Amino acid sequence: MAKNNMSKLAKREEKLAYRLLLPTVLILVLIALYPLGSVFYTSFTDKTFAGADKETQFIGLENYKELLSITIKELPPILDENGKQKIDPKTNEPMYERAIRILPREPRRYKELNQFTLFGKRYVIGATDPNFISAIWNTLVFTVISVALETVLGLAIALVVNSNFKGRGIMRTVMLVPWAVITVVSAKMWEGMLQPNRIGFFNTVLDKLGIGNGQIAFLTTEGLQLPSIIAVDVWKTTPFMALLILAGLQLIPDTLYEAAEIDGASKLRQFFTITLPMLKPTIAVALVFRTLDALRVFDVFQVLLSSRKYSMATYNYFQLIGNRNMGLASAIGVIIFIFISIFAVIYIRMLGVDTDER
Amino acid sequence: MRKKSLIALMLVFVLTFTLFTVGCSNNTGTETTSNETSNETTENTDTEKTESNDNGKSEEKIVITVAGGAVGNELELTKKAAQMYMEEHPNVEVKVLDTPDLAQDRLGLYLQFLEAKSPEVDVYQIDVIWPGDLADHFVDLNKYGAKEVADDHFEALIQNNTVDGRLVAIPWFTDAGLLYYRADLLEKYNLEVPKTWDELEKAAKTIQEGERKAGNEDFWGFVWQGDAYEGLTCDALEWVASNGGGTIISPDKKITINNPNAVEIIDKAASWVGTISPEGVTGMAEEDARNIWQAGNAAFMRNWPYAYKLGNSDDSAIKGKFDVAPLPAGKSGKGAATLGGWQLAVSKYSKHPDVAADVALFFASPEVQKMRATEGSFNPTIKSLYKDEDILEASPFMGKLYDVFINAVARPSTATAPNYNKVSTLFFKAVYSVLTGEKDAQTALEELELDLQDVTGFEVGEPKAR
Amino acid sequence: MRGKKKTGYIIKKTAFYLLICFIFVYMLFPFYWAVNSSLKSEAQLQMTPATFVPRDPETKAFSPTFKNYISVFKDGQFIRGLVNSTIVATSTTILALAVGSFAAFSLGKLRFRGKKPALYVILAMTMFPQVTVLAGLYAVINKLGLSARLSMILSYMLFTLPFTTWVLTSFFKDLPVEIMESAQVDGATPFQTFRMILLPLTAPALVTTGLLSFIAAWNEYLFALTFTSIEPTARTVPVAIQYFTGVIARQEPLGEIMAASVIVTVPIVVLVLIFQKRIIAGLTAGAVKG
Structure with a gap:
């Protein structure tokens, strides 16, 4: 009897659960089903964006192959008459055959991505679309570093703001300002500050401190590009992390700390035994959404680096709007989707947010 | 009990939704009323009333929407032209839709319209490099009476806008690259206005050294557009063409870029970076160059005509101290200026292409172009207007531009359609890799040639003398 | 001995306030x-x-x-943009919170089959870059014939709804089961438990997610640009700012753009100040559940 009652209750609960999910499902079906479905479909075609009456062909995995094909070839050394390797008189380095002559051209052309030396032999990495391969690399580096920094900083700021002090309310407001500035505008703001001359804030200040000569080109010097972008993004999105973590902190009952205090646990111990474990689900969700945004990063890259260095999303934009290559752009969209899924699954597994404790 | 709350929940949901819809329809309501009040002529409201009374009589107003720029008084002038048209054609209402100033954003928006085959926009204001790529979406204006007026416009523009014998857009206003120089500094250092790149290099060096010694450590000889974007294609095309190196891809569809003249001049440009031009020039677009120039921190600048008026504005540090000249020459003995500017095209998806074409041709007519030249200093595309006294009086500077425009070089956008964007990107990326010292020009252009063959399928050829 | 402790305390306090000053400057200087x-x-x-x-x-x-501020306010589009942004962002937030909290309650506290797939599917909706889905979304909006504002509100669900659902789910899950059970013993239906007990308990989470979604919707540019293109009266602030132009084509009015962005940030700061109290109130609510 009781068991029967329980299952009846369970059934009722299940029904209620489905009903509560219904609005979400309805909305998402309405707005997401067709666009997402068509992205998947288009990624297997050669569709031109706004291609008028041009016919679209189904081309299978061609777009993906075009984007992702990579090859590694050995570069033979150039020999002189005596059979010895030639030395470049200018750079004093041994000479190798040029990559362009070694990399395959049929059925698709491979372009040079990078070269490296291993066990005295010279190799070249070729890719059919080196721009996209480097876009993936740039995006991954950007994502890993900026999300890590944002999490640490966000946690620190949330802890500070969660403690009791005068002006806490103001700090909590101040903390949100970077997130509130419109993304495109904030990118422009930083572009102004990073100008490669003393019109910009950083060059003015660094020049005063005797660093550089007021002409540091932050956004065109290879080694400074990604660090600059990461700095901008960390400033902009740390508040997102901080605010979410702060909400998580507030849900930790004070009684837990009181009990720990009675047990004589140090603050540091409390942090590791109470705060962090209790925050785990919050951090996991925050990480998922931050990573998801970071992997799709668009505005900062578009405004600050335009075509100098692509992120996956700006390359996507370039292919779609610039080249009107909708098939290829959709394939890039799907690849970004796959990357995000991998990250999401890793986070969720590692931090165990989706498991039911009950 | 639970059911009740569920119903309540659903009600809330439905209510919020209806609230939004009501809110929105309310807003559209106020919109139409504001539209009505803006058309103050009683005649207009009368026709609208009859329209609503006896549904759809033949006198229904034809609405033509023109998508165009919204810069400063640009929108006002376009609206004025629309008003002029409506006065002559009371049965037509011309609406002006402003679009973003950023060319990429504008193109993105147009592509959404065109992909959806939207009849909402009838006339598009398009960039000089778009006719080839978008030709399939536009009607042949020759069929709507453009043939008679085509000869009045600059030839290069008409040629650029003609795709497979179809005139897909009528030129509206134009632009070309210019050399800005500091007249006061040339005088100070006893120098002539440079006629060749070598002279420019020397003059820039002399002035830069002198001004730095005099205490301005932010001073540079020559600023230009070196970022990896369409602007670099424009600048580099000017170098190459002026040195007899062709126009990347010739109008008869031959890839001509890999030649010694092009190699020479691109290597030369790369040598400017860090010497007479700042390191950061490889991140500069038009506005970045102008910011340095207008603060009085550069001796020469390559830019479009727009910087002239701004440089002479009241708070400018160089007001009255500078002038413009045609860009310097290389081996060819003739300078080259890249052609820019905007055209009007009529959408194939328009419900009234004939009326839309009429509006476009009216907007590009001497009457309207003159109005825009005198009131907004938009450079006309009609040759005879450069001798018009009213225009020369309003903006004496325009007279000087005639020679530049008539000799301007078009980018190979029509010959390479629909692949111009890819061609241009490959070109500016190749040049960029030379400017940043990643490759030498020889290697970069050799690879570029291969890439261009891949993209266009064209054959390699020799550049022709201009 | 005591003095030492006191100096230690003072050093700690100063370090703490220095840290606060540093955060303050870092966040505000740009x-x-x-x-x-x-x-x-x-x-x-x-x-x-x-x-x-x-x-x-x-x-x-x-x-x-103050020239930049004057010309920003003279620009009718900007003021209208503020109104539009407020309508769109507020509606988006309310809708996302309402719908999202139902879903989150269901996913976080109720037992049913297919929970995991549901969570993943909802998240998957937001995993594509905006540019990629834009064309398809534009087609849907055209088909439905929605007004620009409504299309923005609906399309913003694409990124706000999965966010609110996920964050709230994690918070609901955190709440002890005993609360629900004791409420059920008292004869409350699950939905009553949700509305009268769980919802107030998660107030800080609701406010936080609401705020974050509001800002995300307030700042969105690409969708807004496209959907308002033929209905200029519905343009939101980011679009209006992008439509700012100089006197002449190609001139970028940096001063005006900055003035506009300063003006736009103010309402959000006010909003945060208002909700401050709610966030702090949430602190006391947090004590209840222990």
């Missing part, structure tokens, strides 16, 4: 630079070296200009 830029004329913006307050290029005297 914004200060925007304010600084917004008070400069074009000539002042081009000055080298850059000045920390607007100064006259010749005399170096302090001379701010």
Whole structure:
């Protein structure tokens, strides 16, 4: 009897659960089903964006192959008459055959991505679309570093703001300002500050401190590009992390700390035994959404680096709007989707947010 | 009990939704009323009333929407032209839709319209490099009476806008690259206005050294557009063409870029970076160059005509101290200026292409172009207007531009359609890799040639003398 | 002995306040630079070296200009943009919170089959870059014939709804089961438990997610640009700012853009100040559940 009652209750609960999910499902079906479905479909075609009456062909995995094909070839050394390797008189380095002559051209052309030396032999990495391969690399580096920094900083700021002090309310407001500035505008703001001359804030200040000569080109010097972008993004999105973590902190009952205090646990111990474990689900969700945004990063890259260095999303934009290559752009969209899924699954597994404790 | 709350929940949901819809329809309501009040002529409201009374009589107003720029008084002038048209054609209402100033954003928006085959926009204001790529979406204006007026416009523009014998857009206003120089500094250092790149290099060096010694450590000889974007294609095309190196891809569809003249001049440009031009020039677009120039921190600048008026504005540090000249020459003995500017095209998806074409041709007519030249200093595309006294009086500077425009070089956008964007990107990326010292020009252009063959399928050829 | 402890305390306190000062400057300085830029004329913006307050290029005297602010307010589009942004962002937030919290309650506290797939599917909706889905979304909106504002509100669900659902789910899950059970013992239906007990308990989470979604919707540009293209009266602030132009084509009115962004940030700061109380109130609510 009781068991029967329980299952009846369970059934009722299940029904209620489905009903509560219904609005979400309805909305998402309405707005997401067709666009997402068509992205998947288009990624297997050669569709031109706004291609008028041009016919679209189904081309299978061609777009993906075009984007992702990579090859590694050995570069033979150039020999002189005596059979010895030639030395470049200018750079004093041994000479190798040029990559362009070694990399395959049929059925698709491979372009040079990078070269490296291993066990005295010279190799070249070729890719059919080196721009996209480097876009993936740039995006991954950007994502890993900026999300890590944002999490640490966000946690620190949330802890500070969660403690009791005068002006806490103001700090909590101040903390949100970077997130509130419109993304495109904030990118422009930083572009102004990073100008490669003393019109910009950083060059003015660094020049005063005797660093550089007021002409540091932050956004065109290879080694400074990604660090600059990461700095901008960390400033902009740390508040997102901080605010979410702060909400998580507030849900930790004070009684837990009181009990720990009675047990004589140090603050540091409390942090590791109470705060962090209790925050785990919050951090996991925050990480998922931050990573998801970071992997799709668009505005900062578009405004600050335009075509100098692509992120996956700006390359996507370039292919779609610039080249009107909708098939290829959709394939890039799907690849970004796959990357995000991998990250999401890793986070969720590692931090165990989706498991039911009950 | 639970059911009740569920119903309540659903009600809330439905209510919020209806609230939004009501809110929105309310807003559209106020919109139409504001539209009505803006058309103050009683005649207009009368026709609208009859329209609503006896549904759809033949006198229904034809609405033509023109998508165009919204810069400063640009929108006002376009609206004025629309008003002029409506006065002559009371049965037509011309609406002006402003679009973003950023060319990429504008193109993105147009592509959404065109992909959806939207009849909402009838006339598009398009960039000089778009006719080839978008030709399939536009009607042949020759069929709507453009043939008679085509000869009045600059030839290069008409040629650029003609795709497979179809005139897909009528030129509206134009632009070309210019050399800005500091007249006061040339005088100070006893120098002539440079006629060749070598002279420019020397003059820039002399002035830069002198001004730095005099205490301005932010001073540079020559600023230009070196970022990896369409602007670099424009600048580099000017170098190459002026040195007899062709126009990347010739109008008869031959890839001509890999030649010694092009190699020479691109290597030369790369040598400017860090010497007479700042390191950061490889991140500069038009506005970045102008910011340095207008603060009085550069001796020469390559830019479009727009910087002239701004440089002479009241708070400018160089007001009255500078002038413009045609860009310097290389081996060819003739300078080259890249052609820019905007055209009007009529959408194939328009419900009234004939009326839309009429509006476009009216907007590009001497009457309207003159109005825009005198009131907004938009450079006309009609040759005879450069001798018009009213225009020369309003903006004496325009007279000087005639020679530049008539000799301007078009980018190979029509010959390479629909692949111009890819061609241009490959070109500016190749040049960029030379400017940043990643490759030498020889290697970069050799690879570029291969890439261009891949993209266009064209054959390699020799550049022709201009 | 006691003195030592006190100095230690003082050092700790000072370090703490120094840290706060550092965070304060770090968070606000770039914004200060925007304010600084917004008070400069074009000539002042081009000055080298850059000045920390607007100064006259010749005399170096302090001379701010309010020209940028005046022209921003003169631009009718901007004021209308503020109204539109408020309508769109508020509706988006309310809808996302309402619908999202139902879903989150279901996913976080109720037992049913297919929970995991549901969570993943909802998340998957937001995993594509905006540009990629834009064309398809535009087609849907055209088919449905929605007004620009409604299309923005609906399309913003694409990124706000999965966010609110996920965050709230994690918070609901955190709440102890005993609360629900004891409520059920008292004869409350699950839905009553949700509305009367769980919802108030998660107030800080609701406010936080609401705030974050609001800002995300407030700042969205690409969808807004496309959906309002033929209905200029519905343009939101980011679009209106992008439509700011100089006197002449190609000129970028940096001063005005900065002025506009300063003005736009103010309402959000006010909003946060208002909700501050709610967030702090949430603190006391947090104590209940232990």
